[in-house]
Amino acid sequence: MKRFANFSRTVSATPARWQSITDPAQLPGVFAKAAKEGHTVRAMGAGHSFTPLVQTSGVLLNLDGFQGIEEVDALTHEVTFRSGTRLWQIPRLLRPYNLALANMGDIDRQSLAGAISTSTHGTGLAFTGFSGMVSGLRITLADGTEMRASPTENADLFQAARVSLGALGVITHVRLRCVPEFMLSAVERVEDIDQISKSFIERSRSTDHLEFFWFSGTSRALVKANTRLPAGISAPNAPGKVSTWLNDELLSNGALQAICTLGALRPQLIPRLNRLAAAALSERKHTGQWYRVFTSPRRVRFTEMEYALPLESFGTAFAEFRAYLAKAPAPVVFPIEVRTAAADDTWLGIASGRPTVYLAVHRYVRDNVPEYFPAAERILRRHGGRPHWGKEHSLGASQLSALYPRFADFQAMRSTVDPQGLFLNEHLRRLLVEEV
Template identity: 65%
Template structure:
């Protein structure tokens, strides 16, 4: 037996069986064995979720050995990936075909199946999260049967499988809508948080990709704007030394040092936040799409993220600023704000509405147990939906109020997995499953 631990080290378990899958035959054998033994099955990608979605003391499977591209449609630009493909592998896989992902977040460690199963997203009101770009999914169900799904084939199952939390079966293939490759011009600048809050939603509608990072309670924020350019645009990006200084030494090394100091002496957090916001600097560069989207994240943290209707962004920021002004900040880690276009994915946080995401983080050594609960209490009344892979306190009865298709998802899950083979205790609390 080997111990499983997520990225932050906050969720651990010791599965009875842990197996790396390299083929569909191996997967079928593992599911057959689990069924005979009466064991539940969970799958794991990078372990980058902060919740207990993958936690199990029975069977844990990873599909790292089942990666790569199986099919590319030259006309539609739809690409079928094996489920274990990691996001960081995709740029090199797509390069020979002159293609790119429509959008990405700033972390690329996840598997493609894990990314769509938890609602991973980037930023930009012209773009959906990963699940919204899915045009086909292949699953292996608990009985070993292989099912193809799309808008025209097993359509109901497809709608549920686009964001399923791994509760329907094991995803084996994901077909994504891709786009012609492009370059990106990235601009990072420091702006006053007050004026940024007033203009952010309007600017987000105009820019390709806009986001900002705000150290709690500080008067300034770091703003990042990525603008899409033709694929033949000349690359003008920092060299390896300059990139290391900015991304590793300043962004990760300095953040690690500040977070460690703040965890040891929380009374200093406000001053440290102001210091951090003052020393951040402007920069701009032109790079390949994936280089501009992704940033290294070395400092260990936990995270909570809520998706709000766009019109509730300013009230949310006013609540947050009031919260941080009323008492010393309990944390130092920056708050991240992004947007996404509405989609029709049943369990997507952007289902039926354009949304703004507010993500709060805690350094893993921060002694601030009430922080996430406090922020959740501010954002839930504003129509907030929590990210499925990040910390929250909601249960099935809450989700039934937040998602119009939640009951249909539960019914379909019960139909395809009546024995609850793909459930764990955490999922039972989320879905209200017996």
Template identity: 45%
Template structure:
């Protein structure tokens, strides 16, 4: 169904566009018709999910496809623990769809507002040295190509294309269905403690190796790391959830409500940022509990921000972090948002930030009303010097010439794009920058 178009903007308010046409397909056939119609009109077409990317990867000046109505469970293969979902299904909807079958996703990032198609297409990931990003859980996809035809990729058909299409940046076609390799439901034991930052850095490799899922946050202007260590347990394990009131105080009142006020005030009075950061590490991040996996891996984030994240060879995380820490001190910036450090296993997806190497991720953020340019570009320079690859859905300045040097399968990917979308029906300004014309 076509509805009147207006201004589209992403969640971080870093990108916006007024599409010529907006459509809300509710079926795979409707997506095919939209792609065919766009081709006849000579218009480019892009699909959007939740708009949670901070880059212009989903910006659609021509035809914008909103996939909210293309959501839900298509099929379950219990024998192989696999489920097939429509591409617009949001990550936060998936646990309820899987629960009746005793299944769960193997790993998740800390935000679950994205669509499954958007999450895999941009390389969204969680943490855990033995686990890849969300796209590594994909064992099959169905894509509408530029001709309007369906391309099915999986174990039995076009299997060689899966490493490209599972993380395709929206450049190869419109994803309409994805098949996820699930696992049995499990519980996570969460231990979250503030610890001396220098001690955490000195033992970082050992912590990552010893944990199923390890990450830490660092508020600039403090010497404390907020560590998070999650241990996987059978679904039958008795749960010890956080008290409802305590969870509300930590996650709604402090982490979102009070924090929003401080971030807003910090734009006008940067001097309040360091003392608040020191207070924050004393008031939050000290708790232990166990819950079903999705309630531990994901959390509510309502304070709007902008983000840049770089993937590094895992062994380079500590020196890159220390260089960034020294940079912040030297520049005298007042940074209200924490720096996040996570880890992931190597994989073979052509444009995965963890392609061919065990990886660590350093993510920096700024409140959405603050200009992130100076901070992000200076940090980016450090990350590049340590072999960094930018997250496709988060802010960066790289172009195709630079990215080609950092991805061994880059030319294979662009050759496949030439084959599937020779007229660049799915192109936009961002894809032109990062992939070339």
């Protein structure tokens, strides 16, 4: 039987049936048949979550056949996408309308529905994650009813469905607030880790998009600052080939793969490999189209944990995390990534109700460091952190309910629209219903 595996190959499943969806009209029949057979239903996006959100022995839906734009509002810049649309397709789809997404992360492989459902985000304190850009959606519920939801129509369902983990139904259409297309001027500098960690929050308030990457055990961080510019300006300062190769390969691809592989085989070399990687980081400046600057290819298989912290907690939390890494018996090669985002008002958004700083830790899939993520999680939880829904964490419903003021409202909505748990798997039951 055909198996499902996520990007990192750390989550797999053998569904009883794969179902390709090319028209939402198929969904009521699929749901009724699954319920009659005693199967649950999960909708997969691109498989880029590191958690078992779509793991199922029941019916697995694939919406890759339902992609593209259905409607563009020229006055409001709101665009209605079919939910199977991948993020990497969106720039091409928006180009005829001279529009852009307000923000993006550095990975664009996800489906649009998957990105909003897991609270995926980019960076910048003036910009929300994807779910905060949503102005309306259509969702098919367990009984086959198609519902429209927006701030003025089925408003509670709208608030719950924007970050729903696929637990309320199958989202078929997403209306996003887009913006006029723009360019980005990117400046990448190598800075002392003490300097950037102390100034990061304040600098984030005055920079459109600011983030940094740091190889643990070293004193050097790569700081990336992107400034928004009007569309169509010339881009004379293209990055040099050497600096582009050094930074992109060290942070994402071939060179990182090489040192990760060596580190997994010879863990005693990891501190030296991190110093070598940090020493090779270089500075560059360039200007390019919004999506080209935001995103970069990721070819190294890794898994990730990311926690969303209140801005005021960052300094203490990061210092504590650095202290742990300084004495950790088995550090990792992958760089640590730090970003920010604006607050939103989604019920389960990881930036819900507060401007947020994100601290992401990564692990090469062959690394043998079982204590790394649990140790990071203990530290970040002490400082009010919320786990990214699509990335590794150990929390269950009782712990999550303390982090989200509207958690009980979400649970009530889920029980109302899916009383039989058609869209639940074991992982979602642990997160949203009960500890198992």
